[in-house]
Amino acid sequence: MALSKSSVTIRRIFGAILLLPVVFAVWYDQRIGGLVVLFLALFMTLEAKRLTNMPPITGYLIVGLIMAQSIPYWVIDRPVELVFGFALLVVVVVLFYKKKTIVALFTGLLSICFGFTSLLMLQPSGHIMLVALAAIIAACDTAAYFVGRRFGGPKLWPQVSPSKTISGSIGGLVAAIALTLILADVIGLANQFDALILGLVLGILAQAGDLLESAIKRLLNVKDSGSILPGHGGMLDRFDGYILTIPAFYLYLFEI
Numbered sequence: 001m002a003l004s005k006s007s008v009t010i011r012r013i014f015g016a017i018l019l020l021p022v023v024f025a026v027w028y029d030q031r032i033g034g035l036v037v038l039f040l041a042l043f044m045t046l047e048a049k050r051l052t053n054m055p056p057i058t059g060y061l062i063v064g065l066i067m068a069q070s071i072p073y074w075v076i077d078r079p080v081e082l083v084f085g086f087a088l089l090v091v092v093v094v095l096f097y098k099k100k101t102i103v104a105l106f107t108g109l110l111s112i113c114f115g116f117t118s119l120l121m122l123q124p125s126g127h128i129m130l131v132a133l134a135a136i137i138a139a140c141d142t143a144a145y146f147v148g149r150r151f152g153g154p155k156l157w158p159q160v161s162p163s164k165t166i167s168g169s170i171g172g173l174v175a176a177i178a179l180t181l182i183l184a185d186v187i188g189l190a191n192q193f194d195a196l197i198l199g200l201v202l203g204i205l206a207q208a209g210d211l212l213e214s215a216i217k218r219l220l221n222v223k224d225s226g227s228i229l230p231g232h233g234g235m236l237d238r239f240d241g242y243i244l245t246i247p248a249f250y251l252y253l254f255e256i
Contacts, residue, residue, distance in 0.1 A: 033127040034072030041070035083115030140176040147171025176203030206241035213240035
């Protein structure tokens, strides 16, 4: 029996509350935050292994490579170039065994995501910035959900995600921009125009990451990546919005 919209909403809220200790741990201490990222990488890569149905040797090799990306820099220092080198190796391994470009792209981007997360956590206030980014993505996701429910209208990409609407997508973008403007000082942006551009980019990429994971699940005929979070599915379902946003967030703040 299908769940009512109110039941789905309650489950989503409950699932979000379960993640609050994770957010608090990252905010409270930078080193603890680095370990939290490491454990998230483990859960998410194991889900990716199961989701894509990789052979055991391939799957655990991918898990190991992405975990290596996620080790905090205060544990093992390594050249920045390894972020892209490890990600490329992940793509090559997946293509060799699975021969599916979109699966290789997804796992490669996941590797890059955790590489840049480790780089972000190396910054003096990186853990605070990561929490601010989490708030922006959560605002985007929440606004997209409720605006889409309220206004409905044409679907955003029905072949990939039948429930997402254009109105919800616009609502998510507005929320991401608004919260980025509010948190501009926290993330180190003195110029409001820069904050507006960053908010727009983050809103687009958060939704693109969600759609990418939805495309993977539809390709593999899977509903959720897991069941650890009520109303959200698995860790990948909850954190898919970070896959593209974290690299863009880091590059915009520290490289551009």
